[in-house]
Amino acid sequence: MDLYFAPLACSMATRIALYEAGADARYIQRDRNKRLADGSDFYQINPLGMVPTLRTDEGELLTENAAILQYVADCFPQSGLTPVGKMERARLQQWLSFIGTELHKAVYLPLLQAKQPAEAKAYAAGLADARLGIVDKHLTGREFLLDRFSVADAYLYTVLNWSRATPIDLTKWPAIGAYMSNLRKRPSVAKAVAEEGALYAEEQARHKAA
Numbered sequence: 001m002d003l004y005f006a007p008l009a010c011s012m013a014t015r016i017a018l019y020e021a022g023a024d025a026r027y028i029q030r031d032r033n034k035r036l037a038d039g040s041d042f043y044q045i046n047p048l049g050m051v052p053t054l055r056t057d058e059g060e061l062l063t064e065n066a067a068i069l070q071y072v073a074d075c076f077p078q079s080g081l082t083p084v085g086k087m088e089r090a091r092l093q094q095w096l097s098f099i100g101t102e103l104h105k106a107v108y109l110p111l112l113q114a115k116q117p118a119e120a121k122a123y124a125a126g127l128a129d130a131r132l133g134i135v136d137k138h139l140t141g142r143e144f145l146l147d148r149f150s151v152a153d154a155y156l157y158t159v160l161n162w163s164r165a166t167p168i169d170l171t172k173w174p175a176i177g178a179y180m181s182n183l184r185k186r187p188s189v190a191k192a193v194a195e196e197g198a199l200y201a202e203e204q205a206r207h208k209a210a
Contacts, residue, residue, distance in 0.1 A: 002026045002055040004036075007200035008161070009024050010051035010104060012192050015156040019188035021076035031203065035065075040094065065104075066096040069151035082152045088146065095145050095152040102131045104159050111166040128168050136173035143182060157183045161193070 003018065003025055005011035018025045034042045034049040046053045046063060054062045054071065062068050070092075073082035083089055110116045110124035135156070138145070145152045159181060163170050170176050183189050 001057050004028050004030055004042065004051050004053040005196075006030050006032070006051045007024035007196040007203055009051055010065055010155070010158055011072055012161075012196050013065060013151070013155040013158040014052045014054065014072060015192045016079055016158070016188050017069055017079075017151050018156070019191055020081060020149070021072065023072070023076055025084070027155055029199065032207065043134075058080075063099055065155060066093070069096065071156060073151050080148060081154075083146060083150065087141045089149060091146060092150055092152055096121075096155060099152065099155050099159055103125075103135075103156075107131060108159055108162050108166065109167075112162060113169070114194070129172075132168075136142050136175045139175040139179050142175075143179075151184065154189075157189060 001023075003011065003014055005015060005027055006029065015027065030035060030042045030049075030051055031038060036042055043049050045061065048061065048063075052063070052065060052068050055066045056062065056071075062071055070082060073079065082092055107124050107128050111118050116124075144150065145156060157180065160170065160176065170180065184193070
């Protein structure tokens with residue numbers, strides 16, 4: 001399968017999941033101008049120009065984090081990246097939805113977008129305490145969001161990792177801090193962060209030189 005990604009973007013969650021599963025995949029970088037390394041227009045693949053986008057081994061295109069992460073987990077059931085019970089699967093979907101809507105889109109995206117007005121950034125920052133408080137309370141005494149590492153953890157780590165580029169100080173939430181510290185030591189996470197961090201630095205250097 002092919003994963004279209006941008007360095008350190010939300011697509012890194014799928015990279016973590018693929019590494020966790022030991023899957024063979026091709027990683028195709030989309031730059032900030034929505035172009036691929038061969039110069040082709042990424043909009044021809046995804047009309048919104050957004051990552052992650054996954055091309056399956058059967059040639060199907062799949063978009064949206066929650067769908068892609070669950071698809072990857074289902075392709076590699078031996079990885080245990082998704083639970084099998086009805087309620088457990090619902091809890092996974094609950095956390096994927098919460099991360100996508102309440103953290104990714106509501107809090108972090110406005111804070112990371114340079115063109116957002118100051119009022120929008122202030123509003124987004126004001127939402128962080130309640131939402132991160134919910135996560136911190138849930139993680140108190142827990143190693144993962146569910147009973148074991150899942151694709152929801154891959155997504156949550158990826159989103160919370162953006163805090164360093166925002167005014168959000170994760171040290172206010174000790175359980176979140178411990179969670180992030182523990183996940184950074186996980187081989188799949190450490191490998192994804194190191195590789196995408198290097199690619200991001202290269203992209204930044206090219207942008208400054210242009």
